[in-house]
Amino acid sequence: MRTIKLILEYDGTNYVGWQLQPNGLSIQQVVEEALERLLGEQVRVYSSGRTDAGVHAKGMVAVFRTQRNLPLRAFTYGLNNLLPCDIKVQGSAEVDADFNPRADAKGKHYRYTIVNAPHRSPLSRLYAWQLKAPLDLDLMREAAVHFVGERDFCAFRASGCSARTTVRTIYSVEVVRSGEFIHIDVFGSGFLRNMVRIMAGTLAEIGQGKMPPDVVAALLTGQARVNAGMTAPPQGLCLMEVFYGSEFFLDNI
Incomplete structure (x- = not known):
């Protein structure tokens, strides 16, 4: 199982915030749906924190785990092809399995x-x-x-x-x-x-x-x-x- 870290930039104008919510479209939902299309499997994305509705990010850190052996560029360029114009992957990296984007942040x-x-x-x-x-x-x-x-x-x-x-x-x-x-x-x-x-x-x-x-x-x-x-x-x-x-x-x- 691989652990992939993403650096995300997004315009939060059209979203209810980062976190999955029943009352509207969230950044997390859109990223997870794009990853499912890329990987052919459902994954859960964990972030370094939450942003509220209308709040933006230039460097949100998030991770997910997958068994797929895709090259790292697929998690940047490939994923960006599947994301809307107001969400972008700035970069991706493979990290240790115990990396926690929230708890490990300094x-x-x-x-x-x-x-x-x-x-x-x-x-x-x-x-x-x-x-x-x-x-x-x-x-x-x-x-x-x-x-x-x-x-x-x-x-x-x-x-x-x-x-x-x-x-x-x-x-x-x-x-x-x-x-x-x-x-x-x-x-x-x-x-x-x-x-x-x-x-x-x-x-x-x-x-x-x-x-x-x-x-x-x-x-x-x-x-x-x-x-x-x-x-x-x-x-x-x-x-x-x-x-x-x-x-x-x-x-x-």
């Missing part, structure tokens, strides 16, 4: 994108949160510093989150402007449901002067979700990369 990089302009941008509407009110990046950066370290993110998780603990470690949060775009890059060991979106929503409210920057420090003492900012919309979020080796720590500490 860290993840998420990027949240805001278009901060007085007029709406039709071309960005599916990939960014459009905010007309000017944002003060200095205030946002001052607040972002408080996220770094081992913190209790209870105030930054969705109500339906089932995680056993709300303590997570964040290595860095960078707020960068590129023209009308503001990117919030978050590097951490792991994340709660909607955590980055709530972080982005809170930073946006701070950037608009609705909250002081030091409110983040208070929220990270285990406060309730109701005290944090809004949950930013899903289309601005993208899973950029999942890290499995020391290069994550070398680059982001």
Whole structure:
């Protein structure tokens, strides 16, 4: 039995999220159906995490097991021929049987994108949160510093989150402007449901002067979700990369 790792890029606009769900089409379902056509057998695909409806990924890691002795290029080029245009295999590799894409991950990089302009941008509407009110990046950066370290993110998780603990470690949060775009890059060991979106929503409210920057420090003492900012919309979020080796720590500490 072979264990194959895939690096997937996808536009989550038309999907209910990564995970199989009875109420709509998921990324996982489409990938598994394409693999069944390629392999002639049913397989289950296990990912490094879940993304919600409308959330995108540039580097989702997933694995499956198969008895078929196809060359590796078949799991990249062959599979891409069977996938829709909004899902792509970036690369594939054969890994050890005990590789666990979720448990073995050392860290993840998420990027949240805001278009901060007085007029709406039709071309960005599916990939960014459009905010007309000017944002003060200095205030946002001052607040972002408080996220770094081992913190209790209870105030930054969705109500339906089932995680056993709300303590997570964040290595860095960078707020960068590129023209009308503001990117919030978050590097951490792991994340709660909607955590980055709530972080982005809170930073946006701070950037608009609705909250002081030091409110983040208070929220990270285990406060309730109701005290944090809004949950930013899903289309601005993208899973950029999942890290499995020391290069994550070398680059982001």
